[in-house]
Amino acid sequence: MTGLVTSFGSGAMTNSIADIANDAQSYFIIGSNTTEQHPVIGMKIRQAVKQRGAKLVVADPRNIPISEFATLHLRQKPGSDIALINGIMNVLIAENLYDAEFVASRTENFDELKDKVAAYTPEAAAEITGVPADDIREAARILSSNRPGALLYAMGITQHTTGHQNVMSCANLQMLLGNMGVPGGGVNPLRGQNNVQGACDMGCLPNYYTAYQRVADEAAQAKFKAAWGKVGSLQNGLTVTEMLPAAEHGKLRALFVMGENPMMSDPDTNHVRKCLESLDFMVVQEILPNETTPLADVILPGVSFAEKEGTFTNSERRVQRVRQVIPPQGGAQPDYWILTELGKRLRARLGLDDAAAPYAAWNYTAPEQVMDEMRALTPSYAGMAYPRIEEKGLQWPCPTLEHPGTPILHAGKFARGLGHFMALDWQPPFEQPDEEYPFVLTTGRVLYHWHGGTMSRHSEGLLGIYPKGKVELSHADAKRLGIASGDLVEVSSRRGQVVAEAEVTDKNEAGLIFMTFHFPDAAANLLTVRALDPVGKIPEYKVAAVKIRRIEQPVPVA
Numbered sequence: 001m002t003g004l005v006t007s008f009g010s011g012a013m014t015n016s017i018a019d020i021a022n023d024a025q026s027y028f029i030i031g032s033n034t035t036e037q038h039p040v041i042g043m044k045i046r047q048a049v050k051q052r053g054a055k056l057v058v059a060d061p062r063n064i065p066i067s068e069f070a071t072l073h074l075r076q077k078p079g080s081d082i083a084l085i086n087g088i089m090n091v092l093i094a095e096n097l098y099d100a101e102f103v104a105s106r107t108e109n110f111d112e113l114k115d116k117v118a119a120y121t122p123e124a125a126a127e128i129t130g131v132p133a134d135d136i137r138e139a140a141r142i143l144s145s146n147r148p149g150a151l152l153y154a155m156g157i158t159q160h161t162t163g164h165q166n167v168m169s170c171a172n173l174q175m176l177l178g179n180m181g182v183p184g185g186g187v188n189p190l191r192g193q194n195n196v197q198g199a200c201d202m203g204c205l206p207n208y209y210t211a212y213q214r215v216a217d218e219a220a221q222a223k224f225k226a227a228w229g230k231v232g233s234l235q236n237g238l239t240v241t242e243m244l245p246a247a248e249h250g251k252l253r254a255l256f257v258m259g260e261n262p263m264m265s266d267p268d269t270n271h272v273r274k275c276l277e278s279l280d281f282m283v284v285q286e287i288l289p290n291e292t293t294p295l296a297d298v299i300l301p302g303v304s305f306a307e308k309e310g311t312f313t314n315s316e317r318r319v320q321r322v323r324q325v326i327p328p329q330g331g332a333q334p335d336y337w338i339l340t341e342l343g344k345r346l347r348a349r350l351g352l353d354d355a356a357a358p359y360a361a362w363n364y365t366a367p368e369q370v371m372d373e374m375r376a377l378t379p380s381y382a383g384m385a386y387p388r389i390e391e392k393g394l395q396w397p398c399p400t401l402e403h404p405g406t407p408i409l410h411a412g413k414f415a416r417g418l419g420h421f422m423a424l425d426w427q428p429p430f431e432q433p434d435e436e437y438p439f440v441l442t443t444g445r446v447l448y449h450w451h452g453g454t455m456s457r458h459s460e461g462l463l464g465i466y467p468k469g470k471v472e473l474s475h476a477d478a479k480r481l482g483i484a485s486g487d488l489v490e491v492s493s494r495r496g497q498v499v500a501e502a503e504v505t506d507k508n509e510a511g512l513i514f515m516t517f518h519f520p521d522a523a524a525n526l527l528t529v530r531a532l533d534p535v536g537k538i539p540e541y542k543v544a545a546v547k548i549r550r551i552e553q554p555v556p557v558a
């Protein structure tokens with residue numbers, strides 16, 4: 001068995017950036033540090049709040065830049081989102097503030113939801129979340145009296161063992177408010193990388209062919225077999241987070257890593273190293289040396305976005321052209337070219353050539369040919385011909401060459417018919433603070449760096465502003481532990497330890513520590529847990545139990 005590592009996905013935005021910016025009367029931002037991680041959308045929301053008085057409710061355990069603009073900031077404990085949203089829905093139902101007409105005509109299973117959230121009174125939800133009961137009431141009132149309202153979420157919602165239920169909770173809330181299928185509404189996961197949406201659409205998910213055609217679906221299998229000829233396997237593959245343990249247990253023997261740095265970005269780095277070292281063979285296709293390349297048997301030099309042609313599909317499902325501006329540097333080649341050459345040789349070696357199948361030969365000479373194949377096999381992309389996307393791009397679904405694209409999903413009707421309310425209970429995170437590890441560690445990003453930092457740590461300007469990883473902790477904890485900003489601290493979990501500089505901040509409440517995974521010397525993933533959401537298979541990066549202590553500055557070696 002071999003694996004191909006791709007990045008984490010989390011569904012698509014139902015609405016578009018423009019209608020969210022212009023038509024929303026309120027915003028509910030939950031688990032998104034929008035100003036730092038999606039600066040353009042963050043700016044548009046700040047403008048909507050300041051210039052036309054849109055209301056903003058932020059639900060985030062930390063003080064983040066966008067919370068300064070909030071009408072109301074709810075600071076829930078990490079991992080308590082379902083209880084918080086159930087509490088808000090309890091108020092909406094108890095005070096009759098929900099959209100009864102939308103619920104009656106567009107949804108099903110309301111009674112079960114109603115029974116479930118009856119137990120989550122504001123007081124009960126306050127107990128779990130740490131958010132004052134009156135603030136939960138206030139949030140319900142703001143969101144119901146300022147509609148349509150857009151809900152935006154990111155990794156604060158998904159990176160939990162209950163990530164998929166957290167997302168369903170967001171959908172529950174928006175259906176109850178009647179905020180679906182309208183401009184300025186929707187459930188909007190702000191996608192992470194420039195092209196994570198595109199990677200998912202192109203079939204880089206283990207259970208889907210292109211654009212969410214199920215591997216398990218026999219009609220889809222027949223279509224792809226006819227197009228591609230003989231194929232290796234017709235079973236669902238593994239996610240990244242399942243591949244590594246499979247490698248540890250000898251069930252996965254070779255790995256092809258492309259544009260990913262698991263030694264920095266996967267949880268529990270000591271375990272990741274063990275898994276990668278258990279492989280018989282690893283290829284890394286990269287543009288720069290990183291912490292994973294030393295473990296590779298073969299490194300294939302790819303080129304960056306500026307050196308190649310193709311498309312990226314952005315957060316609002318818009319397929320846009322990427323254009324080459326400089327020639328490939330130092331003998332590197334476009335990723336598609338490397339894969340094509342590899343594919344041709346593998347097919348020949350494995351005897352998979354098939355003259356009857358139109359796309360068996362892998363003889364692409366330009367990315368446009370790959371898109372044409374995609375269009376032929378993928379209804380929602382069928383209208384995305386290169387000449388049509390030259391200027392502004394098009395949003396999927398775009399099923400024909402005449403179709404204008406789809407700015408808003410689920411207008412008038414959900415894809416599945418009626419929207420189904422999910423009655424959900426809050427469940428605690430996998431690991432909780434205890435006597436030995438009394439702090440909650442939550443991890444994420446800062447404006448100035450990108451993930452493992454392979455690219456951003458090459459920028460002198462960015463390093464000038466943000467040169468090294470820090471451990472952010474509250475004033476109260478710092479005082480109690482005798483820690484000042486700039487002191488060296490050791491943070492440990494059951495899986496590893498990190499020594500880095502402390503930063504005492506009012507961003508965190510007592511008991512909460514924040515670190516990034518941008519710097520190898522202060523790498524948060526040495527500490528994180530590899531507990532997964534059972535459906536999404538995303539790790540619980542947002543909650544781990546740690547302890548922290550000040551350590552003496554090491555004496556400089558002469």
Ligand SMILES: Nc1nc2c(c(=O)[nH]1)N[C@H]1C(S)=C(S)[C@@H](COP(=O)(O)OP(=O)(O)OC[C@H]3O[C@@H](n4cnc5c(=O)[nH]c(N)nc54)[C@H](O)[C@@H]3O)O[C@H]1N2
Binds near residue numbers: 032156445
């Ligand atoms: N500058 C920069 N921009 C980026 C990236 C980058 O590395 N650098 N990465 C891109 C990628 S791939 C992604 S996925 C996005 C990520 O974008 P975001 O998800 O916005 O970024 P994160 O820092 O992971 O965390 C989001 C927020 O979740 C909060 N949070 C922590 N625990 C919880 C919780 O239990 N519940 C809730 N509701 N919130 C919680 C954190 O305080 C934080 O404000 O950013 C993208 N944009």
Ligand SMILES: Nc1nc2c(c(=O)[nH]1)N[C@H]1C(S)=C(S)[C@@H](COP(=O)(O)OP(=O)(O)OC[C@H]3O[C@@H](n4cnc5c(=O)[nH]c(N)nc54)[C@H](O)[C@@H]3O)O[C@H]1N2
Binds near residue numbers: 008455517528
């Ligand atoms: N603790 C903690 N861990 C996390 C997260 C968190 O919030 N907390 N967030 C998770 C999330 S949401 C994400 S998306 C992941 C990101 O994790 P990764 O994807 O592993 O992180 P990157 O640093 O973006 O790695 C991208 C690599 O691709 C290379 N690259 C860039 N452009 C190209 C190209 O065109 N071709 C090729 N072949 N290579 C290229 C870069 O040099 C870099 O080495 O991290 C996850 N890990």
Ligand SMILES: [Mo]
Binds near residue numbers: 193
């Ligand atoms: Mo991401």
